[in-house]
């Protein structure tokens with residue numbers, strides 16, 4: 384059924400995120416019949432474009448980013464007719480009267496301000512929205528990550544936006560929470576009785592979370608060079624995954640219940656500071672190499688080209704050893720890594736269980752490898768359990784690893800909506816469960832910031848890795864020091 388009639392106002396409407404993710408997501412919801420005839424989508428940015436030019440841009444982006452069978456003329460005609468464009472500048476009053484005119488008479492529909500801009504503009508845009516009387520009773524604001532670049536700036540931005548919008552109106556998006564398999568973690572853990580009893584330090588040896596990408600910094604050098612992998616991926620996406628794996632059972636799926644449990648995990652993280660930074664972190668930056676057989680340039684070249692300046696000591700890869708200091712997880716390391724220009728695009732959570740306490744098998748039966756539960760978030764969403772089995776045949780007892788594999792595509796045979804499709808509609812519905820609360824974002828920054836400070840204090844320099852590999856050798860050493868290895872089975 385369609386959601387309530389809305390006006391979606393996308394600030395940063397000509398940016399990468401809007402064109403690559405937001406417009407395709409709204410288009411697909413339109414195609415699915417979820418958008419009422421009266422709803423509109425308005426892009427706002429500084430570029431002096433007229434509506435026809437913006438539409439051309441939007442159409443090109445949709446054709447490029449949607450699958451061939453998703454784009455069709457009929458939906459485009461309907462969706463294109465909803466589009467509107469206003470050139471306005473967040474840092475001046477230019478264009479805001481026009482925006483006001485475009486919205487007049489629409490106070491009774493749900494109004495979403497999606498701020499897909501630099502976080503520095505979240506405050507100024509909110510203030511102008513208020514000054515021009517555009518914030519209605521039915522308004523909501525969506526803040527893209529990253530919110531700030533450290534704890535202090537995050538607090539300031541939250542204060543600025545908070546002086547215009549009430550906390551219930553603020554949706555801090557982390558699109559990883561909209562991914563099907565991420566939500567599936569909740570189903571796996573709390574709709575099955577099998578796993579929860581072994582989901583603790585008594586049974587789990589360690590956890591690995593990998594979010595690997597094949598892309599480089601693309602045209603985003605200007606943003607990325609000031610950010611780096613820790614701020615871009617760890618502070619938000621990886622922390623959220625860690626929370627969902629590590630949290631205690633919430634009492635319900637209620638928004639506050641889930642977020643209360645997640646923040647407890649953030650508060651129990653063992654701090655990483657100057658004393659343990661060398662043992663617990665590795666930063667890397669890609670050099671020229673090849674990904675999937677295609678030659679690619681170095682980070683310095685790519686970021687230099689799009690940031691205009693000379694690229695710095697920014698990390699494009701980070702590996703961390705993290706500990707959750709509470710009763711459930713004491714002594715169980717969580718190894719996290721994420722990077723650009725890796726051999727494959729794959730996001731995976733691996734729970735490695737403890738070795739059997741004693742082997743009854745003869746030496747010749749082969750090694751017993753520990754059980755693994757592998758939750759693959761993308762691509763090819765699946766949940767796999769690696770078990771030991773007897774190798775068939777009369778030749779005596781030989782052990783071999785085999786797996787139970789739940790492939791979501793094969794099992795459910797339905798289309799997997801993109802994370803943004805779900806989340807953009809949740810905002811219209813007024814459901815913030817899969818969004819981050821202010822205290823969560825700030826707790827994640829508090830922990831992340833001490834890593835940034837320790838790197839700076841030690842004058843840490845990035846370790847090189849060749850594009851198309853799994854990161855610097857120091858990342859392998861980080862986990863092998865503990866007698867463990869990364870599961871690179873992408």
Ligand code: BG6
Nearest residue numbers: 528558596598615616620730761
């Ligand atoms: C974004 C980061 O939040 O997530 C990007 O800013 C990154 O650098 C992207 O490429 C990865 O998202 P996904 O959904 O492709 O895994």
